[in-house]
Amino acid sequence: MSLFSLIAATLLEYFQPLFMRKHLCGWLPGYADFFRHHFNAGEYGHGKFAWLLAVLPLIFCLVWLSRWLGDSHPVFAWALNVLVLYASLGFSQFSRILDAIQRAVQGGKMGEARDLLSKWCGKSCHELDADEIVRLAVEQALLAALQHLFGVVLWFALFSLLGLGGAAGALGYCLAIGLSAGWAGKTGEDEIGAETFDRFAQLMLYLLEWLPIRLTAATFALVGNFEDTAYCWRSQAATWADREKGILLASAAGALGVRLGLPLMLDGKMLQRPELGIGGKAELSTLGNTTRLIWRTTIVWLFVLLLLALAGLLG
Numbered sequence: 001m002s003l004f005s006l007i008a009a010t011l012l013e014y015f016q017p018l019f020m021r022k023h024l025c026g027w028l029p030g031y032a033d034f035f036r037h038h039f040n041a042g043e044y045g046h047g048k049f050a051w052l053l054a055v056l057p058l059i060f061c062l063v064w065l066s067r068w069l070g071d072s073h074p075v076f077a078w079a080l081n082v083l084v085l086y087a088s089l090g091f092s093q094f095s096r097i098l099d100a101i102q103r104a105v106q107g108g109k110m111g112e113a114r115d116l117l118s119k120w121c122g123k124s125c126h127e128l129d130a131d132e133i134v135r136l137a138v139e140q141a142l143l144a145a146l147q148h149l150f151g152v153v154l155w156f157a158l159f160s161l162l163g164l165g166g167a168a169g170a171l172g173y174c175l176a177i178g179l180s181a182g183w184a185g186k187t188g189e190d191e192i193g194a195e196t197f198d199r200f201a202q203l204m205l206y207l208l209e210w211l212p213i214r215l216t217a218a219t220f221a222l223v224g225n226f227e228d229t230a231y232c233w234r235s236q237a238a239t240w241a242d243r244e245k246g247i248l249l250a251s252a253a254g255a256l257g258v259r260l261g262l263p264l265m266l267d268g269k270m271l272q273r274p275e276l277g278i279g280g281k282a283e284l285s286t287l288g289n290t291t292r293l294i295w296r297t298t299i300v301w302l303f304v305l306l307l308l309a310l311a312g313l314l315g
Helices: 002-015 027-039 044-072 074-088 091-106 110-121 130-161 166-183 199-223 226-239 243-256 284-314
Strands: 258-261 264-266 269-271
Touching: 002 074, 002 091, 002 130, 002 166, 002 284, 027 044, 027 166, 044 074, 044 166, 044 199, 074 130, 074 166, 091 110, 091 130, 091 284, 110 130, 130 166, 130 199, 130 243, 130 258, 130 264, 130 284, 166 199, 199 226, 199 243, 199 284, 226 243, 243 258, 243 284
Parallel strands: none
Antiparallel strands: 264 269
């Protein structure tokens, strides 16, 4: 049932994206601010306690609710999984932004493309040319796919395999993203050295994304150019400022056969970035190729989960 709920939610998200997701998830920033306001003294231990208090009770409640609904009728648990997944998944929304940027650049509406990209990445992109817009849009799409698709799917699947109800895994991952973003760089006046309030939230997100990033990169190698993906992963990922994101971006650049990274002018400042990939420059068609790479990867994951489900039934 968990696999069917995952497939149903993925198809629903693909064909009917939930554009009111930002309103449904609007409680997350306030939720993160509540714990930061009441527990933040700029110390690591306070951040750890606040994170555990913010995440674990909700996960336990959702595990209990999933089991209670499953005992009542499996369809109820299935519906809960679909509902939570539908609210958690969100890549189709970003793929449509990618399509809008592609149409704007193709139609010569560079101002519109820059506005869309600036709103998407939260930084001023008004000094970028067409090639730079394409590169940054591809990178944003890949990072969005990690947090709004692959990470959610993996933690849903892992919790399902452990018998804890997949919905709890998806919720836990989304909470980790929200707390990490809400607490980043916001420390109290009593900060001691490098032991900051948000460090535990950053650590937990790093741990929760460690496996999704590597499985995604490995799947990119399977559905794209295997040798180039492996080479870029091994030789270029560590050069990126955030090595974890570097793994994802370098492997995708290798799979697509294009060059990402490179210096960009963002917020009026030149941002020095290493080159990722060994192919040609990212062109307008790369935007569509990126979307197809992401959905091919998703299909591979769903197929593997189907095989695991069949093996479980036969076993």
